[in-house]
Amino acid sequence: MLQGTRRLAAIMFTDMVGYTALGQRDEALSLALVDEQRKLQRPIFTRHGGKEVKTMGDAFLVEFANAMDAVRCAYDVQRASREFNISRPADQRTRLRIGLHLGDVIESQGDISGDAVNIASRIQSLAEEGGVCITRQVYDQVRNKFELSFSSLGTKPLKNVSAPTEVYKMLMPWEKETQAGLGELDVRRVAVLPFANMSPDPNDSYFADGITEEIISTLSGVSGLSVISRTSVMGYKGSSKKVREIGNELEVGSILEGSFRKAGNRVRVTTQLIAVSNDRHVWAQSYDRNLDDVFAVQSDIAKHVSDALKVKILEPESDRIDKKPTGNAKAYSLYLRGRYHWNQRGLDDIKKARDYFQQAVNEDPGFALGYVGLADSDELLADNWNFEPKARHEAAKAMLSKALDIDLNLAEAHATLGLALLHDYDLKGAEEEFKRAIELKPSYATAHQWYFHLLSTESRWEEAFKQIETALELDPLSQVINMNHAEYYIARRDYETALEIIKKALELNPRSEYARFVLAAVYGFMGRLKEMRREIDLGVGLVQPSYPQVAKTSKAMIALMAHDKETLRKLLPELKSHVGEQWYPDAHEIAAYLFELGDLDGGFEWLERSYAQCDFSLLFVLHHRTFDVVRDDPRFQNLLKRLGISS
Numbered sequence: 001m002l003q004g005t006r007r008l009a010a011i012m013f014t015d016m017v018g019y020t021a022l023g024q025r026d027e028a029l030s031l032a033l034v035d036e037q038r039k040l041q042r043p044i045f046t047r048h049g050g051k052e053v054k055t056m057g058d059a060f061l062v063e064f065a066n067a068m069d070a071v072r073c074a075y076d077v078q079r080a081s082r083e084f085n086i087s088r089p090a091d092q093r094t095r096l097r098i099g100l101h102l103g104d105v106i107e108s109q110g111d112i113s114g115d116a117v118n119i120a121s122r123i124q125s126l127a128e129e130g131g132v133c134i135t136r137q138v139y140d141q142v143r144n145k146f147e148l149s150f151s152s153l154g155t156k157p158l159k160n161v162s163a164p165t166e167v168y169k170m171l172m173p174w175e176k177e178t179q180a181g182l183g184e185l186d187v188r189r190v191a192v193l194p195f196a197n198m199s200p201d202p203n204d205s206y207f208a209d210g211i212t213e214e215i216i217s218t219l220s221g222v223s224g225l226s227v228i229s230r231t232s233v234m235g236y237k238g239s240s241k242k243v244r245e246i247g248n249e250l251e252v253g254s255i256l257e258g259s260f261r262k263a264g265n266r267v268r269v270t271t272q273l274i275a276v277s278n279d280r281h282v283w284a285q286s287y288d289r290n291l292d293d294v295f296a297v298q299s300d301i302a303k304h305v306s307d308a309l310k311v312k313i314l315e316p317e318s319d320r321i322d323k324k325p326t327g328n329a330k331a332y333s334l335y336l337r338g339r340y341h342w343n344q345r346g347l348d349d350i351k352k353a354r355d356y357f358q359q360a361v362n363e364d365p366g367f368a369l370g371y372v373g374l375a376d377s378d379e380l381l382a383d384n385w386n387f388e389p390k391a392r393h394e395a396a397k398a399m400l401s402k403a404l405d406i407d408l409n410l411a412e413a414h415a416t417l418g419l420a421l422l423h424d425y426d427l428k429g430a431e432e433e434f435k436r437a438i439e440l441k442p443s444y445a446t447a448h449q450w451y452f453h454l455l456s457t458e459s460r461w462e463e464a465f466k467q468i469e470t471a472l473e474l475d476p477l478s479q480v481i482n483m484n485h486a487e488y489y490i491a492r493r494d495y496e497t498a499l500e501i502i503k504k505a506l507e508l509n510p511r512s513e514y515a516r517f518v519l520a521a522v523y524g525f526m527g528r529l530k531e532m533r534r535e536i537d538l539g540v541g542l543v544q545p546s547y548p549q550v551a552k553t554s555k556a557m558i559a560l561m562a563h564d565k566e567t568l569r570k571l572l573p574e575l576k577s578h579v580g581e582q583w584y585p586d587a588h589e590i591a592a593y594l595f596e597l598g599d600l601d602g603g604f605e606w607l608e609r610s611y612a613q614c615d616f617s618l619l620f621v622l623h624h625r626t627f628d629v630v631r632d633d634p635r636f637q638n639l640l641k642r643l644g645i646s647s
Contacts, residue, residue, distance in 0.1 A: 005107045009063045010070035010100060010138065011120040012050065014041070014077065016058035017095040017129045033094050034058050040084055041077050047496045048073035053112055061120075063112060067102050067141035074098045074132045075148065075170065076497060082130060082174065083504050099124025102137040122158040123167060132170040139168045147462045148173065173469035174251075185253035185276050188309050191228040191246065192216045194237040195269075198261040208260040209234070209343075210336030211269065211294070215256070218302045220443035221320055221411070224311035227443040228252060229475035230343070247276030250476065254282070256305060265291045265329065271301055273308055283308040292329035320409055320440070331363035331370065338373050342380075347387070350380050371403035372412045379419060383616060386582050390613075396420055411441035419450050423616050427644045430454050445474035449481050456491055457619045457645060464488060479508040483515055490518075491623035495526045513542040517557075524561030525625055532561060547583040556585065560596055560626070568593050586610060588618050592626040604635050611639060619643060 016037065038055070045052055045062050048069045053061040064070040078096060085093040101123055103116030119135060127133040134142075139150055150168040157164050192215050197208035212230070219227045228250055236246055243255050258271030272284035283304055287297045299321050306313050313321065326332050338356030341349040357373035364370070375396040382392035397420050403413040418433030434451035437444060448471040455464035468488055471481045482505035489498035502519045506512065516539035523532035536554045543550045556575060559567040572593060578584040585593075587610035594603035610618045621627050622645050630636045 006104055006114075007107070008103070009065070009105045009112070009116065010067045010102045011105065011112075011116050012060070012062040012064065012070050012074060013099045013120045013124040014060040014062070015097045015124050017097060030058075036084075037081070037094055037096075040080055043496060044073060044076050044080060047494075048076065053110075061112075061117070063105070067100070067138045068145060070100050070102075071132075071134065071138065071142050071146055071170075074100055074134075075172075078130055078132060078172065080497075080500055083501065095129035097124045097127040097129065098132045099127060100132065100134040100138050102135065102141060119158060119165060123165070126153065126156060126167055127169070131172065134168050134170065136166040136168070139166075147465055173466060174473050185247060185251065186226070187253035187275065187277075188224060188311055189226040189228075189252045190219060190254045190256060190305065190309075191233055191250045191252040192219065193246070193255060193257040194234055195257075195271075196259040198259045198268075200263070204260075204262050206337050206340035207262055207333070209237075209340055211260050211298075213339060213343075214336075215298050215301055217412075217441075218298045218321055219256075219305060220441045221317055222302065222306055222311060222313055223317065223442050224313075225306065225309070225443065226474065229443075229445040229478065231445075231481075232475050232477035234343075235477055243274050243279050244276055252276060254305075254309060256301075262291070267291055267294055267297075269294070269297050273305055290329075291333070292327060294329075294332070295324045316409075323407075325369045325407075326360075326364045326367040328364040328367070331360045331367050334360040334363060335367065335370050335373060338370075338377075342373065342377060345380070345384070347381075347385050350377050350385070353377050354381075366406055368403040368406040368410050368413065371399040371406070372410065372416060375399040375403070375413075375416050375420070379416065383423075386580065389580075393420065393423060409440055411437045411444055411447065414440065415444060415447040415450060418447070418454075422450070422454055422619070423614060425614060425619070425643055427454060427458065443474055445471045445478070445481065448474065449484060452484060452488070453619075456488060457622070459622070459645075461492070477508060479505050479512060479515065482508065483518060486518065486522075490522060490525075491620075493525075493625070495522050498522050499526075511542055513539045516542065517554075520557070521561075524557075529558075529562055533558060543583065549578070549581075550583045553584055556593060560593060563596070565597055568597060572597075580613075586615050586617060587613060588615055588621060592624075595627070595629050600630060600633070603630065604633075607636075607639060611642065619645070 016034065041060065042052065048064070050062040050064050050069070050073050053063055064073065077098065081094060081096050099120050099122070101116050101120040103114070103119065105112040105114045105116050123133045123135060133153070134150065143150070149171045151171055153167045153169055155164040156167045192212055195208045195212045197205045216227055216230055219225055232250060247253065247255060253276050255274045255276060256271060257274065258269060261268040266288070268286065268288050270286045273282040274280065275282050285304060289297055302321050303313065334356050338353040338360060341356065342353035354374060354377035357370050357377060360370040361367050361374070378392040378396035378399070381387040382389040396416070400413055400417045400420060403410055404417070407413070414433045415437035418430045418437060421430040421433060431454055434447055434454065437447035438451065441447065448467045452464050452467040452471065455467060465488060468485050472485055475481050482501060486498045486501040486505065489501065499522055502515060502522065506515050506519070509515070516535050520532045520535035520539065523535060536558060540550050540554050552571060552574065556568060556571045559571065575585050576590055579587055579590055587606050591603040591606035591610065594606060622640060627636070
């Protein structure tokens with residue numbers, strides 16, 4: 001009898017939870033989900049050097065040469081599966097368990113066997129749904145080397161294994177503590193659904209949306225709660241979906257819903273808190289107040305929700321919740337109109353928003369949130385639309401200074417100031433502001449998102465990863481946060497993972513030219529030029545009717561990725577003459593084109609120009625593959641030092 005080959009290997013077992021029961025209920029659906037999971041997981045196995053040994057119905061047996069590759073693969077499989085589930089109906093989601101062990105295996109006729117295989121198969125059954133369990137042997141190899149932490153589950157007896165085995169659980173970034181009886185859903189994780197507008201005047205819908213946003217903002221200041229951001233809840237406006245379905249989609253244990261009615265200077269707000277687990281009311285209240293007393297309503301709602309969920313509001317938090325941002329009802333109404341338009345994000349809407357914010361502070365010069373609205377508008381005009389960038393950026397800082405003079409504990413002002421300081425290359429000052437914003441309002445997703453940008457710039461990858469994951473938990477349906485999540489992997493040059501995330505993000509808004517062009521760049525980095533050109537064509541089609549110049553800038557992008565130097569040389573004179581204009585390259589992009597053409601001196605001249613102008617995107621050149629050719633040049637290292645970034 002032939003002996004098999006013996007070797008040391010890391011073994012992964014995956015299993016789909018509830019597959020047998022699903023097959024009995026709906027065989028066609030179970031087979032379809034298994035097929036989708038195989039398509040999802042196999043590229044991830046390959047990317048991490050995994051060798052698929054065999055499939056057993058819904059399960060995989062995969063072998064790796066080392067423990068670190070196996071652990072990274074296991075996390076990526078669970079992350080991809082979680083993202084796969086986000087946009088799926090509850091009955092079409094898949095939950096995986098994964099077990100990992102390191103030990104001797106015996107290979108014979110393409111299969112492997114031995115105690116290592118048996119232990120891995122037993123370990124996966126100890127994992128939670130969506131979780132990963134590893135043995136002590138794996139833990140010893142990866143401890144302090146992997147960006148996530150592990151928690152010991154103690155020593156476990158395993159069937160058909162003589163000695164008990166110490167088992168560890170991978171602590172996923174999206175995990176939350178749950179309360180008894182609620183399964184996976186944490187009651188302290190709350191979604192505030194868009195309040196229904198019951199006013200006779202349909203134009204008052206901006207007020208209903210504003211009330212929703214302000215209640216979210218107030219609840220976000222309670223450190224014991226995790227509150228879903230506005231972007232992710234507004235998609236449920238007018239939805240007929242049931243509470244349980246929405247709760248599962250957003251992974252929340254509690255939902256606050258209500259209605260708003262305005263008549264003259266009187267408002268009626270009706271609200272109720274619902275437990276997702278049993279669809280029962282936890283608390284309900286109606287308020288009949290004057291318009292200028294609406295802040296007391298928001299404060300009262302926050303306190304009752306916290307009491308109902310047994311969350312203690314700390315004294316400083318209570319003081320901030322009780323504080324009225326303005327005593328002027330007209331100023332507040334103008335502010336809500338401004339926020340309504342600002343949230344639309346189009347150029348005309350941002351300009352309208354700025355006008356409303358200006359009117360609000362004219363009505364009440366002591367209205368700090370109004371000044372933050374002005375600053376937010378100016379930063380968007382400068383960054384997203386390249387509209388008078390220098391003047392708008394300076395104006396934003398002036399408005400933030402006014403806001404903080406009025407209210408030093410305004411989280412939104414600290415977060416936007418952090419972004420402004422980041423633009424000024426003041427990384428230390430920016431970090432202080434982001435940390436302060438998060439301390440004041442732990443559920444403010446934007447503060448976590450912007451802090452992620454700073455941390456990635458400084459190559460503080462573990463911290464950056466935690467911040468973008470937190471932002472994603474708080475705002476799972478935000479396309480821009482999902483795209484930032486993808487950009488983390490682009491910076492780490494894990495293009496396969498970035499590709500999967502961008503495709504999911506595009507489902508949230510298929511008409512996003514930003515997502516299309518980032519997707520094209522990733523295809524370019526991967527050498528998949530046909531797909532790159534397809535995505536660029538789609539992006540150009542979305543932008544060209546308003547900005548015909550995008551056709552030429554996209555040609556330059558294609559030429560850069562395809563190393564088409566002749567086309568770049570032809571395009572460069574025009575691109576240089578319009579640098580910095582809307583949908584034309586920034587100075588550092590001109591530098592990249594010159595580096596591609598071999599003109600290093602010319603490229604560094606343009607990099608210096610970018611630095612002198614404080615171009616925001618220059619902060620990210622450290623991780624951009626385009627600059628690899630000059631990464632060791634003393635001039636590049638000197639630039640990084642002046643930016644406050646170490647290589």
